[in-house]
Amino acid sequence: MLRLRPILNAGRLQRGYASAAGPHALVLLEHRAGVIESGSLSALTAAQQLGGQVTGLVVGAPDEVKGVVEKAKKLKGLNTVLHSASEQYAHTIPEVVSPLLEKLLSDSSPYTHVVSAHSSAAKSILPRVAARLDLPAVSDITSLEHDGSATTFTRPIYAGNAIATVRAPESVRVKFFTVRSTAFKASAADEGAQAEDKAVEPVEVANPPTRHVRTDLTKSDRPDLGSASRVVSGGRALKNAETFKSTLEPLADVLGAAIGASRAAVDAGYADNSLQVGQTGKVVAPELYMAIGISGAIQHLAGMKDSKMIVAINKDPEAPIFQVADVGLVADLYEAVPELVEKLKQQA
């Protein structure tokens, strides 16, 4: 083992000279029901800021991949779209997808960065692949700067109460990072763009240790919480699932907003856990965030304090949420919210 090391390092150095051509990012393009996830579009924007080539990667079941590739090719900023289709890739199980990524990122690969959204799927896959290649990873970045060989990132730590600036030095052959989507604009489609597409043979995994049983997604006609421009969020003060619904839905309707929830509301069963906003839930940064009956614990603020305008309605004038709210109303939400809905409707 010890003897091998110098040889491996020598290989690394040589490649360093050979690939001085500039950064080349591989962006994981996640998709659901034929649509590229907005988080991946933000990751693409982050990848472009590296200032080099950008290759997208679409992995999935054969019946999905073709349509997604067509859409991906029209994305601004993508030079190449790689795609790999296999029945095995239908649910992006990390144990099954990792070998494909490991192959793409082998010693002779041109990629200097691997970029993805900070989504639940990518969070599961990227660190696994990075470790197998003996590389570190950087999670949930909010900005980046590339200077030719090293990349410097900023990322929130301690639930967003501090910002760390970290540098992945030249010695890190491939820099893995996930992107906080609210910190980067989604890359748009451009009719003029036409990236080249290349198929990649899937790497079949015989007898994988993990099998997908099923996925239950919460169905909703509302905008997606992670990318909505307006969010109406409820906390423990909403009492139960019925009042949570009956109070917040009319307001969300009249504002065209997504619905979110505090951990307290989710734990108490008022709302589905996919609606949780905070350090352990979704991070949102909409134009408008309305916190209804939410006290504003550190962990909740971590998920929404980058919103452009924060409005709080709370009975308790001492609630910490008022320290970050642009507009605070100390009132009983059961009176204030229906009145707000009525008056907004009159304006519509």
Next chain:
Amino acid sequence: MRPSAVRLLNILVPVKRTVDYAVKIRVNPDQKGVDLNVKHSMNPFDEIAVEEAVRLREKLKDEVKSIKVVTIGPPKAAETLRTALAIGADSGIHIEIPESAPAPEPLGVAKALRAIIEREKDGVDLVIMGKQAIDDDAGQTGQMLAGLMDWAQATFASKLVVDPKSKEAEVTREVDGGLQELKCRLPLVVTTDLRLNEPRYASLPNIMKAKKKPIQKITPADLGVDLKPILETIKVTEPPKRVGGGKVENVDQLIAKLKEAGITPVKS
């Protein structure tokens, strides 16, 4: 005895000592880190991991042979191990690093855990660990460990059912937009989400008993791992301060403020 021995589960639970979740942290003026002279406790996700291991034993009885907890940290991290032992783990391993050492990165931690697993004579069938530490918020170690071991992984678990006979586990995971169910072969790395369980408080008798449980101390060098960070932390700064905009008297004023910001109702 022999034939059944293969079905016994050995569980490893890595835990981390972090700044208590309720502490409002302060960034040091030298921008090198945050003030750590504050209350520390076990990372909340790790508490859930220890609880889950103990519940598995309560459910499976003798089929769980051992629950070992392991931590990497300065001398004080031993307190965190004692807490885990008081919740119900059997023994602890403390990979001790100097107080002044930089915080190890997930890759280094994962390599140390791999070395620990490889040292275990009876092997490890199940690693249960938090989905992220609330200090660095990286959320990588479990996946990295699974990758290094080439094991199955189930991240963000909200439900875990282990069948020691078939050496399989059914795991429900919290994913974007809903829930996902997986069936995983052991050995397996599970990372815990908040909703997996409600950790118990250690009772006084159990805290006393925990003092007698063995903790083995080792160094990273004993394991042949280097915990030196690869990424350079250039600085740690305060996030931009948000200034509260003050309060309004009534709903009409609230609507006026919304209008000022260009937020109007949508036509239905």
